Amino acid sequence: MNRAIVWFRRDLSLEDNQGWSLATTTAAEVIPTVVLDDRLLDAAGPFRRTQYLASVGALAQSITECGGALTVLSGDPAIALADLARELSADAVMWNGDVTRFARDRDSVTARRLRAGGVVVDTAWSTLVHPPRSVLTAAGTVSRVFTPYYRRWSDRPLAGHAEPGSATVLGVERDALPAHPDPPQAAGERAALTRLEQFQDHVDDYEHTRDRPDLNLTARISADLRFGVISPRVVVRAIGDSTPGRRAFVRQLAWRDWYAHLFAANPDLVDHCQQPAYEHIAWQDDPEEFAAWTAGVTGYPIVDAAMRELAATGWMHNRLRLITASFLVKDLLVDWRWGEQHFRRLLVDGDVPQNAGNWQWCAGTGPDAAPYFRVMNPIAQARRWDPDGAYVRRWLPELGLIPGAAVHAPWELGPLELAAAGVVLGDTYPGPIVDHAVARDRALAAYGAARAAAPSG
């Protein structure tokens, strides 16, 4: 093959990139290309958009170091790529696959258009440890239970490092990358490798520290994986399995693959409960309570601190994602799809399969989800995982003078203690929007009724 366009999407790295390796070993010349698609950029929200553009910038830099240039196109990829292929007489366009409904529809339209113009389309998989449909039950399906999936996932040999071939890397002057503010995290492969390197100091304690937002000792590589600036197989190789902490960490990457594999089998998981009985839940969907949750003014300090950090930075620790999601769905009885959309827009790592998969897990509506009757108590969670209240005080300055774990339930303080901390409940900080014990009973009743009403109920 003479000349191939390589379409980079969520695989913004040249290292261990299966699609890049395929193209550079089979074509004499390659044209690395991105297509800025407003449908995706507009949906991304400010943090993810900036992180994406900065990651594309870092990829462009790596390509320049190989003697080429990144070609930047804008608009509908089906049209932009077909036009470029025609103009440059490219024989082929290659890319790494994706599992979401949007991506699959876009890719099939693009492939059809290219093939109609006589261009070969070839695809690989690179953004997961194991490709979709490679970890199946004996019946040929993706297990709906994580543990057996994980066993098969672990038994499957890891693909070798995908080496680039010897193709000449070309570049065509087209659009410029739009100017953007600094991204939430340093972008690009080198920055991701540095984060991974720093995490090596903590990974052996991962089991003990991973749930502590006050310590913040997780790897912080989800946005790197989201944009493919680092390959998940590079991460698995670097961490290995020599200690329980390392094994626990790699298991999280299996969760990531699992949600993607489930989506590859059923992309409707983004807006349909995997367990159909829960389509009958009578959600309250109170817009004012939802707005209080998004603004971080529910009166539950751990929820409010986490939601304010998300709004300010695009980041939230996994334990806090669990607590805030459970609070929205169970305590406020708001449809998980509202929360999923809010998170997806704001999270720097917002990613449909991971986000919707986890939201369904928290709501109890997904595969192998938390059982519906398990309702997280936000105060007990806060006391356990932010034992000194340091995380909450960081994000709620109005409670900054309440010492220790007392900050998690300011309504339990006496008038003198509140006065000493300068807190006036209902004024400087809201009282609790719901009573957790009452809300819990309401949630159990709503879930119970949905189960009873379902055909199999």
Ligand SMILES: Cc1cc2nc3c(=O)[nH]c(=O)nc-3n(C[C@H](O)[C@H](O)[C@H](O)COP(=O)(O)OP(=O)(O)OC[C@H]3O[C@@H](n4cnc5c(N)ncnc54)[C@H](O)[C@@H]3O)c2cc1C
């Ligand atoms: C309601 C909710 C929504 C979420 N939305 C997203 C999302 O949009 N994008 C996203 O990447 N993650 C999402 N997660 C999963 C998880 O919270 C983040 O991946 C994690 O917090 C990223 O931080 P880290 O890289 O420091 O994680 P670490 O603890 O260091 O884990 C390493 C990697 O393992 C993977 N991982 C860890 N936990 C999970 C998990 N529960 N599910 C799937 N993969 C996991 C991630 O790729 C992560 O980067 C969500 C979790 C919940 C509960």
